[in-house]
Amino acid sequence: MTFQPFALEQWQSEWEHTVEINLADSSVRCATLREVLGAGAVDRLLDQVLFYPQVNGTDALRTRIASLYAGAQADQVLVTTGASEANQILCQALLSPGDEIVVMEPGYRQVWGIARNLGCTVKSFPLLPDQGWRPDLDALEAAVGPRTRMIAIVNPNNPTGSILTVEEAARITAIAAKAGAWLHVDEVYRGTERLTDVETPSFWGGYERVVVVGSLSKAYGLAGLRIGWLVGPKDLVEDAWRRHEYVVIAAAGPSMLLAEMALEPATRARLVGRQRELSRSGWAGLERWLSAHADLVSAVPPAATALGFVRYHLDLDSVAVADAIRRRTSVLVAPGVYLGAEHHLRITHGYEHAPAALDRISTVLRDLKTGR
Secondary structure (H helix, E strand, O other), X not given: OOOOOOHHHHHHHHHOOOOOEEOXXXXXXXXXXXXXXXXXXXXXXXXXXXXXXXXXXXXXXXXXXXXXXXXXXXXXXXXXXXXXXXXXXXXXXXXXXXXXXXXXXXXXXXXXXXXXXXXXXXXEEEXXXXXXXXXXXXXXXXXXXXXXXEEEEEOOOOOOOOOOOHHHHHHHHXXXXXXXXXXXXXXXXXXXXXXXXXXXXXXXXXXXXXXXXXXOOOOOOOHHHOEEEEEOOHHXXXXXXXXXXXXXXXXXXXXXXXXXXXXXXXXXXXXXXXHHHHHHHHHHHHHHHHHHOOOOEEOOOOOEXXXXXXXXXXXXXXXXXXXXXXXXXXXXXXXXXHHOOOOEEEEEXXXXXXXXXXXXXXXXXXXXXXXX
């Protein structure tokens, strides 16, 4: 079996520290420790004993995470090293060679690649760009069969920023339930809504085989803490916990303490508000850029995230375009093919330096269009 590299992350890890401006990331400008810590918190952090922490996550942190999901209990939560570990050990716990899995595309392709490396058959159903990236649920229903072990979706979606409606979510849940398949929902972008301050409803609780994944990276701007989690049935959490012990033993103790502080309700509201302000002002700048260069680029306005999934109007593959931008301007963007949609670039806009980078990108695109 040929190993499937995680192409998006390989692209980022190879180049993100070699460029002047990185717009291939998928969050806003991250917060500093000063922005997280409140009165007395510095002493709490300095008094943290650097022994092995509670392996499945501290009681306080799991309780705070559980409070984000209606009806969830702390023993239904496993704290992981980022959502990436949660996705990895979840797939290891649920999938076996020969299983079928159906994924949403475009999307964050980690689960897609993990399943292939586990010897699974991977099918997909599309989000339709000409319909504002709405899901083709007839295609999902056609793809799901008696061998389908898991349906995996990202909501709000990376890279398109689309959010499923209540009706769409209900139908997806019903399709999974009819097949008896696990429904894995990556919800790391809950809280990044652009058009409302109301958080996207979680899939949690809609069906006994729903498992959701979250993290502090996107909605909170705390990617460097590397704290994620999965919420699921107790027996599945136990199975994932056993795999967690093989992979990392435990998330870092200081990171879990800082996560507890971040999820204190007042601090959480402040961090989410900070992220939304950066995302909304960033989109306004990206939208102006799109309008000014409409012959080169276009995009469906995202309902969430700090991402623009930009369609460029050139007959070139997205890796070639992104590489030209990197080499000529020292700006990094993510090729759309690595997210399941060619002729697109994923461009984050939640940074103050984004406008200057966009000017460089449009110069390269125009040169490519004229053959230079």
